[in-house]
Amino acid sequence: MDLNAHIRKLLSAVLMVMPLISYAQWFGSKTDRINTLRVVVDGDWERPAIVNMALDEKIEFSFDEMSHEYHRFTYRIQHCDAQWQPSDILESDFLDGFNDETIDDWENSLNTTFDYTHYRLTIPNDKARLKLSGNYRLSIREDGREVAYFRFCLSEGKSLLSCSVSGNTDIDTHDSHQQLGLTVNYSSLTVRDPAKELYTVVMQNRRTDNMIINPTPTYDAGNKLTYEHCRDLIFPAGNEFRRFEVVNLYDYFMNVDRVSFHDPFYHATLMQDTRRHAYKFDYDHNGRYLIRYSQGNSDTEADYLFMHFNLASERLRGGKLYVSGHFNGGNLTSRYEMEYDDTQKEYQATILLKMGAYDYQYIWVPDGETIGQTKPVEGDWYETKNEYQILLYYRERGSRYDRLVSELRIEN
Helix, strand or coil: CCCCHHHHHHHHHCCCCCCCCCCCEEEEEEECCCCEEEECCCCEEECCCCCCCCCCCCCHHHHCCCCCCCEEEEEEEEEECCCCCCCCCHHHHHEECCCEEEEEEEEEECCCCCCEEEEEEEEEEECECCCCEEEEEEEECCCCEEEEEEEEEEEECCCCCEEEEECCCCCECCEEEEEEEEEEEEECCCCCCCHHEEEEEECCCCCCCEEECCCCEECCCCCEEECCCCCHEEEEECCCEEEEEEECCCCCCEEEEEEECCCCCCEEEEEEECCCCCCCCCCCCCCEEEEECCCCCCCCCCCCEEEEEEEEEECCEEEEEECCCCHHCCCHHHHEEEEEEEECCCEEEEEEEEEEEEEEEEEECCCCCCCCCCCCCHHHHHHHCEEEEEEEEEECEEEEEEEEEEEEEEEE
16 A cells, blocks of 8 residues: 555544443534634643633533635534533523524634634624533534534632542452542532432543543541542543653654654654553653644644554454543544554554644543543553542522532542
8 A cells, every 4th residue: 555545544543433431521522623622611621621600701612624614613612411411491491692603703824734724712702601610512503514513611719518538448458449538518509309300420630431430438527528438539540641752843852752744744753651550650741732833823823633543562352442531532442552563462542633742641441331440551550640520510499500619529
């Protein structure tokens, strides 16, 4: 196969959209034309997609459509319950303004090998303002058909949560897991039946596959739920995320072996990774990524590259291996699946990514399961620095929607 034919095959495979594993992802594309979906709250790229309603904050959504042709994209906002299903309320209950408005903020890429158009939408704007806390789904549409979506939250910002993280767990002592101690103080709410009116979600590094929903409290006393020695709140600790950086086409980059041009596109091959057998300290960002081009506008002048991941390992049996990080929104699909090369004795994956700095890790999903595992490749080590996020929803008796009343994010 000639090189250009090989590149065309790679492009087709990398951009293929496949069915998703059946848990909620923070964002997703339903067409091969939409890439690099990003959500930025109040200008801070490290924050999760949660806006504090008590503050004057904005949330920005952006994506790239892989051509220089104009497309009339519109957006539709839907309020959702705590399980991300549409709420049983009217649009006028949660939206001050109108749905199905056009996304008018767009700009073509400049001097890039991949032509793309960068689209941007900010909420609130002069046509749409949200009125209720809770979960929201933003649908990007063309000719009435959804092509991509984002999930985000509005929090009331109440201080109802406190949390601690320990490597000394109820299943091992300073070994491979971390356990959360959690307190929910709901005295400021009118709660008659906490089991029915409160809904708690706990996430590690914003992953959705292994998130814990409604853990069982140790006890409920004095308008306070306490979770001590709660086996529901034990997480495999994982390892620090691996990192790489490509911010232009001419310098030396972190964890990159080489950058090469195979007409008409650029390719970057990462240093060969190995399976980890010990804790590896690093100054990672717990899976986050930053689009960055050091010589121009990152939104429209940063190019796309085929990133080649390679992991030296014997073949693992009984499951599939994925490259994962916030850049894929939690989507463990064939687009991010690694294939095993028997000749090179390594797992390989090629992923089309925009220039920037990325955290990533290797996630193993056993056959028949949807929860990924870090242990087979990264290992689980109690010393690992992780981010934990707790979301507390409240539906008062007689109400028709779930409020997000409190949110807490900590790093151990």
